[in-house]
Amino acid sequence: MDGVRAIADPVRREILELLREAPLPAGAVAEHFAISRPAVSRHLRVLLECGVVEVATEGRRRVYALRPAPLAEVAGYLRRLIGPAPQRGPAPRVGLDALATEVARTRRERRAAGPMTTRSGASAGPATRRDSA
Template sequence: MQGARAVADPVRREILELLHAAPLPAGRIAEHFSISRPAVSKHLRVLAECGVIEVMVVGRQRIYALRREPLAELAGYLERLLAPALPDRLDALATEVARTRRERRATTPDVKEKTA
């Protein structure tokens, strides 16, 4: 799951947020950070390797744009982790309650027989 690697670093997350608004050239992306341009370039390379950004060469500029599809896989995974696991537990509880009721009926004499 490459989306996890893409969002593992705060600089990469910020780059993704910048690109969420609109495609940007590398120089404009680098202006947003106090780290060196080569460091920003390395983060852009990692994001491209992860498939979450695409690179378009326009003249001498490299324009970067966000690709949402690889992040959707990560989002689905996180949704499954964050969703309550109660449905399975409630099914198991219902099964246990039914079993306990059956056992009690089998071992407890009928109420009519007690009063008679």
């Protein structure tokens, strides 16, 4: 799951969006950012390590291009995570026996429980941060 690391940083995301349009030499990539060129170079190296870009040396230029396969893997993972929940009757796939036991115990003891104050942190927490201006 290296693709996750690739998109973990806003600069790297923007690099990927750039390379989505067309392959670019490192210098051209760096020009799109306010940070220093070595910083961009290291981001490109991380992207290489994650397998989401590939590089072609053309003379003294290094041309980077998008390589979407690892990103597709992440997308697939997310689809699995989001998608329809598996049936809890027969054994799904992973070992969740102790888990099901715990759920049963929870449900059993809920008979005398108070109201459920559902609160999703994104709408109440003070730490919703936005980045990538």
